[in-house]
Amino acid sequence: MGLVFDIKRFAVHDGPGIRTTVFLKGCPLTCGWCHNPEGKNPHIELSWRKERCTGCGSCQDACPNNAIHYRDRPELNKTLCDLCGACVDVCPSEALELVGTSMTEVQVLDYIKKDIPFYDQSRGGATFSGGEPLAQPEFLYSLLKACKKQEIHTTVDTCGYAPQEDLLKITEYTDLFLYDIKAVSDKIHLRETGVSNRIILQNLGILAPDKVIARIPFIPGVNDSIKEIEELANLISSHRIDRVTLLPYHRGGVEKAKRLVAVESVVFEPPSSDTIQKALAVLQDYGLKAQVGG
Template sequence: MEEERGLVFLIQRYSVQDGPGLRTTIFMKGCPLRCQWCQNPESLSLHPDLMTHDTKCMLLGKCADACPLGAITIDRKSRKIDRAKCDLCFHCVDTCPTKALSKVGEYMTVAEVMAEIERDELFYRRSGGGVTVSGGEPLLQWQFVHRLLEACKQRHLHTALDTCGYAQWPILEKVLEHVDLVLYDIKHIDPELHKKATGKSNQRILRNLHLIPPHKKVWLRLPLIPGFNDSRENLTELGKLGQEIGVEKVSILPYHKLAEEKYRQLGMQRKMSPLKPPTKRQLQKVQPLIESFGLQVTIGS
C-alpha cells in the first residue's frame, strides 16, 4: 500500500519566528478560516495552486502552447491566464524555461519531509531549536501531521504546532501527543467579530484552548490588525485569557503588506480594503497592556 502523503507548500529552514532556537518550519496547505488579512493566501486551498512571476516572463509562449485547455494567451505585452479554464495540470510550469510560473504545494511522504528536517539537526541541538508544523492549518491534515511529529520525537527533536485551534478536540488531542509547544493563534476574543473577519466563530477555538493539558507549554499569538483587534477592550480580554490559561508567552505579530502581491500572483481577490501596518507608537501601547497581566510579551516572534 502506498504511503500517505501530506500537501506541503513550504519548508523554511533556519526559522527564528516559530518557537525557540533555530527551527525548520513545515507549512501545510489548507485552512478552515478565511481571515481577511491572510498573509499566506497560497496556504488556503487543499490542492496545489498556480502562481505567476511576471518579472521572469519573457513572453516566449511556451506555456500557452503547452496548455491543453487554451487557458493561457500571450500577446506582445502580457500573458493572461483564464483561471476558470485552468484545471491545474501544471504543464505550463513544466515547460516554462524562465520559471515565470510555479506550482505551490507538493505531496510529500513523512520520510521525504524528515530527510529535509534532518539536514539541520545539529543546528537544532546547539540552539535549543527544533521543528514547527504550521500552515495554513496543519490540523486539516492531522493524520499526516501526527505521524510527522511522531517521527520527530523518535529523533528526540523539539516540536511545536502552530494552529488556529479550529478543529474537533479529539483531533487536536491526538496531535498534541507529540507536541512540546503549542503556538495558538487568537484573532479576536469577540465571537461575532471573529466570525465576520474569518468566516468562523471562535467558540470552538477558545474551548479547545481551555482543554489543552496544563503541562503543555502554550504561546498565544495575536496577529495585530489595526482597527480590528487592537482595541483596549480586546487586548484586555486577551491578557485575562492568557493569565487564566497560564500561557508561557504572548507573541504580537504586526500586520505587514508583504503578502499583497501574492493575491495577484494567485489570481485571487482580497476581501478587505488595504490595511496599514501598526505604527511603533501603537505597538508601544499594546505590549505594556498585556504585560500588566503578568505575561511575557514579544513583538514580531
C-alpha cells in the first residue's frame, strides 16, 4: 500500500514515448521552486481552490472537530483536523479536496495496464515521480517489479536523496532514471533544498551512465550563472552521462501551493530565453546531448 497524489495518462515529458506517470507523495527536499508542492508532504492533506469557493461556510459548520474557521479562506488547525473529509463532502462548489489516495500495487497497475497498446506503439511505459518516489521505497520496488513482469518500460524520476540500498534495490527493475541535479555546491544545495547533496552525488555514481538522463532544474538566482552551469556540466560529463535536460523554472507550482491550507509559496522570476540558450550552449560545449524540457 502506498500514497499516490496523481496518475497522469498520456504523458510525453516523463521519459520516452507515451507514458503513464504515477506521482507518489512525500519528498525529503524543501525546494522553493517545486512544481508539485502537493507532493512534498508524506501525508494526506487538505487543498482549497479559491476560485471555486463561494464563501458559504459549510466547511466550518460540517467539521466535527472544530478544526476549520472560515474568514477570507478556510483556516485549518492541523492539530484538531483528522482529515475525515467531512468538509470536502459538503462543499457545494468542490473547492475543497483531500490530496493523496492510499492505493495498492494492483490498483496502480490497473491504471498503468490500460495503455499498454500505446506503450508498445510509441516505445513508452510507466514513470514513477513525486514528490520523491524513493520516499516510499518498498511500494516503488513492488510497482517496478510488477511492471517488468508485464514487460512495461520503467522510468524513475528522482532527486537521488535516498539510502543507497534503496536505490540499488530498484535498479534491476528500472530501465531509465531521470536524475535531478540542482547544484554542485553543497552550500547552495543545503540552502535551497534543506539537505546536503553528498548522498545525491554518491548515488549518482553507482548508476550505469547509459540508464541516466541528468535533469537540471534551472532556477534564477540559484544555479543560472555560467559558472554554476559549467560546474554542473563538468560534474555530469565526469560521470560519463551524456544526456541532460534543462528544466527552466516556471510558476506552475505557485497556484498549487496556494491551494494547500496553511502553506506559503515561493515565487521566482522565470529565466529569459536568452539565459536558457546560453546555458544550453554551455552544456553542449561539454559534449553533452542537451535539450530544454517542459
